[in-house]
Amino acid sequence: MGREQLHVETLSNARDQGSFMQGVKDCIPTLLGYLSIGFAAGVLEKTAGLSIMEIALMSILLYAGSAQFIAAGMIAAGSSATGIIITILFVNLRHILLSAALSPYFRHLSAFKNMLVGSLLTDETFGVAINEAAKKKQIDEKWMHGLNVTAYLNWIVANLAGAYFGQWIANPEGLGLDFALPAMFIGLLVLAMMSRLQIRRDVLVAVCAVVIAVGVSVVYPGNLGVIVATFCASTIGMVIERWK
Amino acid sequence: MEVRWDVFLIIAGCALVTFLPRVLPLMVLSRMQLPEWGVRWLHYVPISVMAALVGQELFLHEGKLAPLLTNVELMAAIPTFLVAIWTRSLLGTVVVGMASIMVLRYLFSIL
Numbered sequence: 113m114g115r116e117q118l119h120v121e122t123l124s125n126a127r128d129q130g131s132f133m134q135g136v137k138d139c140i141p142t143l144l145g146y147l148s149i150g151f152a153a154g155v156l157e158k159t160a161g162l163s164i165m166e167i168a169l170m171s172i173l174l175y176a177g178s179a180q181f182i183a184a185g186m187i188a189a190g191s192s193a194t195g196i197i198i199t200i201l202f203v204n205l206r207h208i209l210l211s212a213a214l215s216p217y218f219r220h221l222s223a224f225k226n227m228l229v230g231s232l233l234t235d236e237t238f239g240v241a242i243n244e245a246a247k248k249k250q251i252d253e254k255w256m257h258g259l260n261v262t263a264y265l266n267w268i269v270a271n272l273a274g275a276y277f278g279q280w281i282a283n284p285e286g287l288g289l290d291f292a293l294p295a296m297f298i299g300l301l302v303l304a305m306m307s308r309l310q311i312r313r314d315v316l317v318a319v320c321a322v323v324i325a326v327g328v329s330v331v332y333p334g335n336l337g338v339i340v341a342t343f344c345a346s347t348i349g350m351v352i353e354r355w356k
Numbered sequence: 357m358e359v360r361w362d363v364f365l366i367i368a369g370c371a372l373v374t375f376l377p378r379v380l381p382l383m384v385l386s387r388m389q390l391p392e393w394g395v396r397w398l399h400y401v402p403i404s405v406m407a408a409l410v411g412q413e414l415f416l417h418e419g420k421l422a423p424l425l426t427n428v429e430l431m432a433a434i435p436t437f438l439v440a441i442w443t444r445s446l447l448g449t450v451v452v453g454m455a456s457i458m459v460l461r462y463l464f465s466i467l
Contacts (some may be wrong), residue, residue: 204378321408
């Protein structure tokens with residue numbers, strides 16, 4: 113009996129390792145994207161005046177492309193800590209949707225294990241995971257860890273590489289590096305809109321958000337504009353949807 | 357190689373507000389459901405926050421409305437948007453955006 117149990121355990125261990133490695137392999141197609149965006153984030157953080165240790169800390173603790181870009185830009189602009197943190201919270205609210213969409217596949221796990229799965233969730237790993245779920249009707253926990261950890265390590269390496277090379281970039285504006293951030297926002301906005309089939313309503317919400325953000329910011333300089341615009345425009349979208 | 361105290365606080369605060377939205381739904385939603393209006397409101401947050409940030413970046417210069425005719429950021433945004441729609445690649449969009457602003461700044465500097 114003891115031996116049989118041992119046998120079963122080694123079998124399931126081997127299978128666990130196999131699915132972890134499969135998760136690592138399934139992450140590979142996204143690695144180039146991580147490396148380049150992470151590299152750009154590292155350069156930007158460096159030119160925003162952050163030290164290599166601060167950049168390492170940021171990529172390890174924050175681990176979010178858009179949030180790091182924004183935090184770096186706002187630190188460089190001398191924004192208040194509260195303004196930065198509230199803006200980052202809004203930018204990250206989309207993760208609630210991603211995390212909620214994955215929750216049915218991890219119901220059998222404890223709250224702690226769900227926390228481990230969620231703590232390394234990104235737009236890209238979500239994309240890979242939800243595809244896997246569509247194919248196999250389930251997501252293996254070990255596979256998910258393989259996917260998440262690979263993306264995470266890549267991100268940290270890319271950030272540090274960008275920070276290292278950023279030291280020698282004296283004039284980031286001459287290279288158009290300061291436009292990397294708005295360009296990424298444009299990319300994320302367009303990708304978010306194209307992935308859902310309600311372009312007209314989304315464009316309306318986006319136009320409202322732009323007008324409110326610019327209008328409020330002209331009167332009250334700082335980050336209040338983005339916060340008020342996000343709140344109002346999302347509410348407008350919600351109300352219009354209910355109307356129809 | 358140092359970590360400044362105020363920067364550390366900003367990083368820690370940002371890390372917390374990044375961690376919670378990632379983790380809480382996975383931990384909690386196996387036990388309860390979000391109300392329908394909440395799901396719908398959240399559905400619009402990615403669009404409105406990105407649009408608000410884009411709007412601020414493109415139309416404002418040091419807190420003031422930028423003059424339209426010399427607004428290179430706004431002009432560079434046109435090819436950037438087109439490439440984003442056409443290729444749906446985040447990397448391609450960023451590269452084209454940076455190249456566009458470089459070219460536009462050069463043209464404006466020699467004109």
